[in-house]
Amino acid sequence: MSARRGTSDLEKESNYCMRYWGFLVGKLIAAGMLILVAWGALRWGFARPVYFDTRSDLFAHDLGYTLATMALSLFCFGLLYAAIWDQKYRCRTCLRRLRMPVQTGSWPNMFLIGRPRIEYICAYGHGTLRVPEEQISGSGTPDWHAHEDIWKELEALEELKK
Ligand SMILES: [Zn+2]
Secondary structure (H helix, E strand, C coil), X not given: CHHHHHHHHHHHHHHHHHHHHHHHHHHHHHHHHHHHHHHHHHHHHCCCCHHHCCCCCCCCCCHHHHHHHHHHHHHHHHHHHHHHHHHHCECCCCCCECEEEEEECCCCCHHHHCXXXXXXECCCCXXXXXXXXXXXXXXXXXXXXXXXXXXXXXXXXXXXXX
């Protein structure tokens, strides 16, 4: 029976994983569509009559168009960065934004209480995200710890009291 439950937990975790990455893919698709609309608006805004088309492209020949293209590329990179950054701080189970950042650890007491990091939790108790504070070797990989069912943990505490 425990093996059956283990398989069920694996399926549930797989579903959560699919939902988490599916949400990121959905956000990236939405961002791509927004970028296409902005690109279309840029092309429409700088449309020229066909008989005036002496050069192949306006880019690097027309200051207004080149500046608008630069602004569009900044907008695109900002949009993609925001989508990925937002995904990092979402619960892996329910996809809600993680809340209540708490700074833990300390450099002077590193061996006692660990390195400085910021911990975020899901407001519904699904897990904790630990983000290292130092950026010595690039941005540290965030560390997600899924919590057990909160009611099971409370029942276990009640059993310990008896
Ligand atoms: Zn959650």
